[in-house]
Amino acid sequence: MIGGAPGGRALSAPIMGRADEPTVFELSSPGRSAWSFRTTGVPEWTAEELVPAAHLRTKPLALPEVSERDLVGHVTRLSARQYSVDLGAYPLGSCTMKYNPKLCDDAAGLAGLAGAHPSAPAALTQGWLELLADLAARLCAVTGMHAATLQPPAGAAGELTGLLLMRAWHRDQGSRRTKVIIPDSAHGTNPASVTLGGYRTVTVPSDTRGCVDVAALRERLDDDVAGIMLTNPNTLGLFEEDIAEIAAAVHDVGGLLYYDGANLNAILGVTRPGDMGFDIVHMNLHKTFAVPHGGGGPGAGPVAVSERLAPYLPGPLPVARDDGTWEWSTPSRSIGRVHSWHGNALALARAYSYILANGGDGLRKVAEAAVLNANWLRHRLRATYDIPYDRPSMHEFVASAATLKHTAGVKALDVAKRLLDEGFHAPTVYFPLIVEEALMIEPTETESPQTMEALAQALERIAASPEGAAAAPRSTPVGRVDEALAARRLIPTWDARPSESAAPE
Amino acid sequence: MGHFVPHTDAEIADMLAFLGLSSTEELFAVVPAALRLAGGLDMAPGLSEADVAAEMGRLAAANAVFPQLVCFAGGGVYDHDVPAATRSLTFRSEFVTAYTPYQPEVAQGVLQVIFEYQTMIARLAGLEVANASLYDGASALVEGVNLAVAASGRPSVWLSRGVNPSWRAVLATFAQGSGHQLVDVPLVDGCTAWPADGQAGAVVVQHPNYLGCLEDLAEARAVADRAGALLVVASDPVSTGLLHSPGVFGADVVVGEGQPFGTPMSFGGPLLGLFACRLAHVRRLPGRLVGQTRDVEGRLAYVTTLRTREQDIRREKASSNVCTNQTLIAVACAIQLSWLGTGGLRELALRCARGARYAREALLAVDGVEPLVPAPVLREFAVRTPLPAATVVERMADEGFLAGIPVPAEYGDGLLVAVTERRTRAEIDQFAAAFEKVVR
Numbered sequence: 024m025i026g027g028a029p030g031g032r033a034l035s036a037p038i039m040g041r042a043d044e045p046t047v048f049e050l051s052s053p054g055r056s057a058w059s060f061r062t063t064g065v066p067e068w069t070a071e072e073l074v075p076a077a078h079l080r081t082k083p084l085a086l087p088e089v090s091e092r093d094l095v096g097h098v099t100r101l102s103a104r105q106y107s108v109d110l111g112a113y114p115l116g117s118c119t120m121k122y123n124p125k126l127c128d129d130a131a132g133l134a135g136l137a138g139a140h141p142s143a144p145a146a147l148t149q150g151w152l153e154l155l156a157d158l159a160a161r162l163c164a165v166t167g168m169h170a171a172t173l174q175p176p177a178g179a180a181g182e183l184t185g186l187l188l189m190r191a192w193h194r195d196q197g198s199r200r201t202k203v204i205i206p207d208s209a210h211g212t213n214p215a216s217v218t219l220g221g222y223r224t225v226t227v228p229s230d231t232r233g234c235v236d237v238a239a240l241r242e243r244l245d246d247d248v249a250g251i252m253l254t255n256p257n258t259l260g261l262f263e264e265d266i267a268e269i270a271a272a273v274h275d276v277g278g279l280l281y282y283d284g285a286n287l288n289a290i291l292g293v294t295r296p297g298d299m300g301f302d303i304v305h306m307n308l309h310k311t312f313a314v315p316h317g318g319g320g321p322g323a324g325p326v327a328v329s330e331r332l333a334p335y336l337p338g339p340l341p342v343a344r345d346d347g348t349w350e351w352s353t354p355s356r357s358i359g360r361v362h363s364w365h366g367n368a369l370a371l372a373r374a375y376s377y378i379l380a381n382g383g384d385g386l387r388k389v390a391e392a393a394v395l396n397a398n399w400l401r402h403r404l405r406a407t408y409d410i411p412y413d414r415p416s417m418h419e420f421v422a423s424a425a426t427l428k429h430t431a432g433v434k435a436l437d438v439a440k441r442l443l444d445e446g447f448h449a450p451t452v453y454f455p456l457i458v459e460e461a462l463m464i465e466p467t468e469t470e471s472p473q474t475m476e477a478l479a480q481a482l483e484r485i486a487a488s489p490e491g492a493a494a495a496p497r498s499t500p501v502g503r504v505d506e507a508l509a510a511r512r513l514i515p516t517w518d519a520r521p522s523e524s525a526a527p528e
Numbered sequence: 529m530g531h532f533v534p535h536t537d538a539e540i541a542d543m544l545a546f547l548g549l550s551s552t553e554e555l556f557a558v559v560p561a562a563l564r565l566a567g568g569l570d571m572a573p574g575l576s577e578a579d580v581a582a583e584m585g586r587l588a589a590a591n592a593v594f595p596q597l598v599c600f601a602g603g604g605v606y607d608h609d610v611p612a613a614t615r616s617l618t619f620r621s622e623f624v625t626a627y628t629p630y631q632p633e634v635a636q637g638v639l640q641v642i643f644e645y646q647t648m649i650a651r652l653a654g655l656e657v658a659n660a661s662l663y664d665g666a667s668a669l670v671e672g673v674n675l676a677v678a679a680s681g682r683p684s685v686w687l688s689r690g691v692n693p694s695w696r697a698v699l700a701t702f703a704q705g706s707g708h709q710l711v712d713v714p715l716v717d718g719c720t721a722w723p724a725d726g727q728a729g730a731v732v733v734q735h736p737n738y739l740g741c742l743e744d745l746a747e748a749r750a751v752a753d754r755a756g757a758l759l760v761v762a763s764d765p766v767s768t769g770l771l772h773s774p775g776v777f778g779a780d781v782v783v784g785e786g787q788p789f790g791t792p793m794s795f796g797g798p799l800l801g802l803f804a805c806r807l808a809h810v811r812r813l814p815g816r817l818v819g820q821t822r823d824v825e826g827r828l829a830y831v832t833t834l835r836t837r838e839q840d841i842r843r844e845k846a847s848s849n850v851c852t853n854q855t856l857i858a859v860a861c862a863i864q865l866s867w868l869g870t871g872g873l874r875e876l877a878l879r880c881a882r883g884a885r886y887a888r889e890a891l892l893a894v895d896g897v898e899p900l901v902p903a904p905v906l907r908e909f910a911v912r913t914p915l916p917a918a919t920v921v922e923r924m925a926d927e928g929f930l931a932g933i934p935v936p937a938e939y940g941d942g943l944l945v946a947v948t949e950r951r952t953r954a955e956i957d958q959f960a961a962a963f964e965k966v967v968r
Binding site for chain 2: 064073095104118128191290322375388454519
């Protein structure tokens, strides 16, 4: 190798045969660089002239030294080792990964949106204020609520915001409540948010139909209950038909109802949380509307509330003046800020453009097609997989590999890995926790009947020929990954020495 | 009609027939009639792609941005250049349209970039571990304080007023739930004046601080030791190209805002919360962590690890509720830091400091403009203006400049001005000339 430098190679190895892609640190070659800066004409004072010596770094900060060509090659090769929605179907139940229209990317890239500093006076950002105000109004229309904050940058942040709203409202009623009720099928973020909101979690079991056991709920209701967190349809993809009764029972003890909007896509234009009696609603814009998930984010988690809770919303909020212009205003009893600025604004712009494109009629179509696909696939798979709650579902359903495990030793995880070899992303596995060997499948509305058919056939092939499942996947950039080893010998950075001390709990 | 549902009418009819249904309405039979939305959503019908683009273009045009408005505002969000390579690579759809890497065998691309990101952030901080990102600097601060309070077992938090006021506001909001006791520690001459004694769980300082001043981190470490607290440092990551990393002074947790590395100002979001800590605290690390491992055939591979910390497994016992994070923005950050490299990051920090020095001297030459604080500065500085700062910002907009941020009253009436590598000498000279005109 010339000069012993490892950087600068341009080979397609990682795609053409399972070779490793070196880290960018291994590609680094001392003295190589990609950066360039504009000519400014600003005087070129030295570091010593600018900063007191005690603060100045004495050793250079070690970052990769690569050419732009090295960098582009490296990241592009890595991108070829990554499954994504644009590549294929992603039936990840509870997470809702669907195709996001490209027009939303264009909207978020507009210089007039992306180039705005968030501290600019309202007079200079009227377009942004109008966009945010209209988005909030439309989200209220979809949820049947009175007012909304767009600040929470993710669904879980929305949950915590909602719980703090609950806390502030009870405080103003002169009541210090300590408990929040959560179904045993709930997302893990719910109990974690309850704890961070300063409450204790009380779990209510599901009944044999997969819905909240209303009798068990009544046993748990008392004057110490601040509220209940529910999603409807619930985490099994089933509609809580007793929701009116649940709402009345919780309200009777002075509690509030919190709607986890993870599954809002199932009911767009069909029914609204506000009509069901909910007081607080968060929405995951990346699930229900259009914000691609970016490998884990950014998302956006706006919170909408009923009229009595509106004075508590985080602020500032955009409000209209009499002359039709917009200004910022903070609600009178606001719990305070939950984000540095106005939330994940560009994600909000994506969602807004998606709502404009769909309109009221299009959003209803989204729910119809999502529910149709899920029911079709559930019906189709009932001969091959266990369907623990085999009744009409909404946008997703839970299958189980329990029988397959007992008869052929194939676990839900094996099914997931085999599905990768079939060219599909796997469903969510081992969630919800109340279903053994759970496979949680959400086809979404953007997958065609042909894709549904191919997915069903792939799942049938896996069940029909279970041998060798433990060795899957074989056609992916790496084989089955040793997750236990990663936890046992923790290597969290390229600099780390493997540490056995980080043994699992 | 929705543009994005692929089904034909004939296909829908076939699928319904397979289910024994005769209409899509019957799909929703499980929704009680009293709850059905009669007449659909109160919302106009959908628009064509071209009509949406026109409407979004109208809204975008109603905001003043560069070159109509030259930005001298910072306060946590800065007007840096985003190079073509960063933009192009970040927005590859393989990264943009991937989900959380739950199936590592088909997510090695994102996982490896995040592993590289974690390594670079740990080096910037001078600590051993960094997570896979949080929502913004404010959320990173909240999580850093949560970690420190849990690790020290003390709910009292000594919070320097030099920490970004908007981040402190977020911390105060979430303290309503966590019950942390926030103790406001004032600035004297631009730097934190710590209490002489007492006990605390977390000592929190920003460096350089909100007014741009360099804090004494060695003193902050000593204060934390006396108080029995962990030291949480909010660090401007750009400054670490020139300044010692906070880890050098013994910081336990380093948080920061990563937006300067490859992300436009975006009206303040999405941003990128940076979070690093000592290895000893890895069990309390919030959010995702990627680790290196092997596959069954012994090849190097990457995976999210120590998942037992996280909300999806630990539920109410989790140290954090973070699930969705800012992975795509972290990808941009990793690409941008690689593009900069060792020399580029130093040069970036140096250019910011030079621009700030030049602009500060130019403004202080204007009659009636005085320093708000005397301490040394890096890339941001505060001045006292002859007119209220909000008025100055308003009038400067007519001259084509976003002059800065009027600081909250707790700092005295002043204007916070930021200068990045984007600002030319000509822009700064014009800025100072306009300043002279509007404050006269």
